[in-house]
Amino acid sequence: MASRSLFVVPSLIPFTYSLLVVSCLTSKFLHLALHWRSVSLVHFIIFLPTLFFWDILVLVIVDKDRVLTYGASAIQIGFFWETGSQVEWGASSSFLRDPAAMKILFSGTKTQRLEYPFPMLTAPDRWQSPSGYSPGLTPGNHSSLVRPEWLPENPPSGFDRWLTDVQRHERIKNGEKDKPNQCMREHKTYNAVTDSTKISNLQEAVYPVLKDAFNKNAIQIEHIVMLVLESTRKEVFPMKEGSFLYDTIVYSHDEDARDTIIDKLAILTPTAQMLTRDFATNSTGDKMRFDNDDVKWVDRIPLDMGGINVKGALTASSLTLKSLLALHCGVMPLPVDMLEESLLEVYQPCLPHILSLFNTKKLADKGKHANNESQLVRERPWKSVFIQSSTDSYDRQSNLTQQLGFDQNIVKETIEDPSATHYPPKTKVLNYFGYSEDEIESYMKDLVFEAAENKTRLFLSHLTLTTHHPWAYPSTFKDENYFGRDRWNHRDMNSYLNTVRYGDAWLGKILGYLEQAGIANRTLVVIVGDHGQAFDEDDGLQGTFENSHISNFRVPLLFRHAHLPHMDIEANVTTGMNILPTVLDMLVESKSLNEADIEIARSLIHEYQGQSLLRPFISRDDRIRRRVWNIGIINAGGSLVAAMSADLPYRLIVPITRHGHGMNGKRDSETLFEYRFTHTLVDPHEQSPLSQWIFTDLRKAVREEYGEEAEDWIEEARKMVQWWVVEQKRIWNYS
Known part of the structure; x- marks a missing residue:
């Protein structure tokens, strides 16, 4: 009798289908395990069938088609592998509408008006009359939008909410604007005067220590650099004692090894320590100073100078692109999945739009200012550049960058273009989004030195990448181990800490180039996290996707200028709402704009929902009995919202x-x-x-x-x- 093999290789389709069934069910059981304490037995029994409805429907459908079996299996398994989360099949339409978003699934993948609910807070006796540049506040009045006097008759790009119906129709007819949704009967607009949640602090005086510096004309802002740090939670900017994360790392070591890890953590983020003036303590109890050659970049300005460090900052969204939109435009994103905003009209002018408008107000004849260098600087044109080492094809980011009004865009696709200045790329692709920051170092250096040499005012916005999942770093970068026991279980967090150290050094390089170009003392640098990053160590759930943990929302926020006195501000503020008003206020107070631009900035700043952090932050206005609300949209956008009040x-x-x-x-x-x-x-x-x-x-x-x-x-x-x-x-x- 012929012998039989002991092993039977199953056909691919049944095997793949079985794997899909197992992965669907196990992810659901994992979800139940994470939340079992919060639901009663009765509710558990009643609602258990709804938990499995979409998965069962998917399993029934794909059972009839081998292609669907392959596809659903790849999505389910890959998404869990990359994000640690289950696929919500009921929300799949949001991903399917966006070809770029599908990359996550297959990469390994992870108007009506509702009346304000507190009418007593918007009653006429709480209204505020116009005063100076302030247009006043009449919430609940639904009055018409008033066109600013400084706005050109034909509003430039970014100022679309002041278009007349005729102008809007003409732009649509000429193909300058997308056609509106046919279901839309009229175009709605944001109106700061009738905003029921707006609380302004512009009536407050600038902090005295800052005002004194402004009055002495010590602060000149010729350039603005915004550094958006990918997945950077506040606890690592800087890394120092006193946080949950720090304690988690230290207590993973045996007691006799803790001095060593304390010293290692004390030098993990030297640049962040120097910028924030928030220095770590080493194992001997001494504060770090970094005034020697142990680090590549050393901050040489006095410790009582350097700018505003905000403690308590929260991101507007744990989805990067929604956060970018908020940071550049002073708006709150849409509470819907993915970047639907890229198909719509941003309801506020973004910073590049404002700088572009300033360019139209420059004097044609600069001869009378030939002997006044400061005035000549004010008449120079602005150039807005966005740069990142990753692709901009994900979730319509290329559309977003265009919406934001940048003059130039440098991304992965630029780097790989044979006509690029520094082609070919010198490093390998780091992850499924792009290269490490090393690949754009030459481009960054060019932008800084060209601005200095060509007498152009530069607004440079840069989004980092390396601190993004899967936390890879260049092979030339020496990694460290930060955990003691259970190193395998902490491998993702350990990789993240290494990328944080890499990012800290990269930040020092950028600041060094500003110094080498001779423009550091005339540059405002805004440093902010796009969102945080939760790990299993925090709450047993890793990532930002549908994860509400607060470590995904607490981020660093710093306004750096060499001649700005150092201040720590403790306030629960939403980063995206308050950066643009603060920058405009700083440009005005430092007299870094010409007279025409100052008039625009003083008026325009009142149109934004946020406050200026040059002035005492108002968390609750007792005159009108309203509080500031910090709303955070949780990735992917349409399922969960985090609400805090300041x-x-x-x-x-x-x-x-x-x-x-x-x-x-x-x-x-x-x-x-x-x-x-x-x-x-x-x-x-x-x-x-x-x-x-x-x-x-x-x-x-x-x-x-x-x-x-x-x-x-x-x-x-x-x-x-x-x-x-x-x-x-x-x-x-x-x-």
């Missing part, structure tokens, strides 16, 4: 799905998300959040744990989110 240490996560979960306080059968509350003083790293499927259950739990004030606050926060979601879609004209 005046109280509370945080609420609200599900915002289309069918109403989170919007009416009832459990939605098509969502998998809970309400989540934390007290950020009692539990700053969210180790013990309160979570419930039903809002009334959460209210009860919050009252029992934290009292009536916290209970009242979460009710107010939920109503605010309800209104805010609808209002954002209205002012974005999103249908």
Whole structure:
């Protein structure tokens, strides 16, 4: 008798289908394991079928087609491999509409008006009359948008909300603007005068120590550099003692090895320490100083100078491109999946648009200023450049960059173009997005030195990449091990820390080039994180996708200038809302603009929703009894929103799905998300959040744990989110 093999190789289709079934089910069971404490047995039994509905539907459909089997399996397995999250098949249409977003799935992949819910806060007795450049505040009045006197009759790009109906129609007819959604009956606009949530601090005086420097004409801003640090959580800018992350690393080591790791962590981010003046402590108890040759870049300016370090900054979104939009334009993104904003009209002028408008106001005859260097600088044109080492093909970023108004765009595709200045690339592709920052070093250096030599005012915006998942770094970069026990379980965090160290050195290189070009003392450098980065060590859930953990939202924010006195400001502020008003205010106060530009900036700054951080931040305006709300959109955008207010240490996560979960306080059968509350003083790293499927259950739990004030606050926060979601879609004209 012929012998038989003991091993039978299954055919590919059944095997792949089986793998899909197993991966779908195991990811669901993992989800249940993470959330089992927050749901009662009765609710568990009632809603269990809804948890598996979409997956079962997918399994039934793909069982009939081998191509669908391959595709669904690749998406499900790859997405979990890259993001640690399960695929929400019910939200798949958002990805399918965007070819670039599909790269994540297959790379390995990871207007109506709703009335303001607190009408007593917008009553006429709370209105503010116009004064000086301030147009006043009449929330709830729904008055018409007033056209600024300085705006050209035919508004330039970026100032579209002041277009007349005739102008808008003409631009659509001429192909200058996309056709609006046919369901849209009228074009909505944002109006700062009627904004029910706006609180301005422009009536407050500039901080005295800053005002003194401005009055002495010590601060000149010829150039602006914005450095957006990818996935950089505040705890690593700088890395120092006193944080949850720091303790996690140190206590992974045996006691006799802790001095060594403390010293290693003390030199992980020297550039960040010098910039923030927030120095780490070594194992002997001494503060680090870095005034020698141990680091490649040393900050030589006095410790009492250097700029404003903001403690308490929060990103507007844990999705990079939504965050970029907010940072450059002073707007809040749309609470929908992915970058739908790229198809719409940004409701505020972005910083490149403003600088472009300034260029139209320059004097044709500069002869009378020939002997006045400062005045000559004010008459020089601005050039806006965006640069990154990664691709801009993901989720329509190329459209976004064009929307933001940049004059030049340098990305991965530029680097790989045979006509590029420094072609061919000198390094290998780092990850599925692009190269390390080493590859754009020559381009960065060119931009800085050309601005100095050509007498052009430069606005340079740079998004880093290396600190993005999968946290790879160039082979020439020496890696370190930061963990003691269970190193394998901490491998992702360890790789991240190495990329943070790489990024810190890269930041020092950029600052060094500004010094070498002789423009460092005339350059405002804004350093900010696009969002944070949560790991398993934080809360058992890694990544930003549908992950509400606060480590994804706390980010660094720094305004660096050599002649600006150093200040630490502690305020819970949304980065995207407050950077642009602060930059405009600084340009005005430092007299770094000509007279025409100053008039525009003084008027335009009142149009933005945020506040200037040159002045005391108002977290709650007792005159009108309104508080500042910090709303954060959780990646991918359309499922969860984080709500905080600047005046109280509370945080609420609200599900915002289309069918109403989170919007009416009832459990939605098509969502998998809970309400989540934390007290950020009692539990700053969210180790013990309160979570419930039903809002009334959460209210009860919050009252029992934290009292009536916290209970009242979460009710107010939920109503605010309800209104805010609808209002954002209205002012974005999103249908």
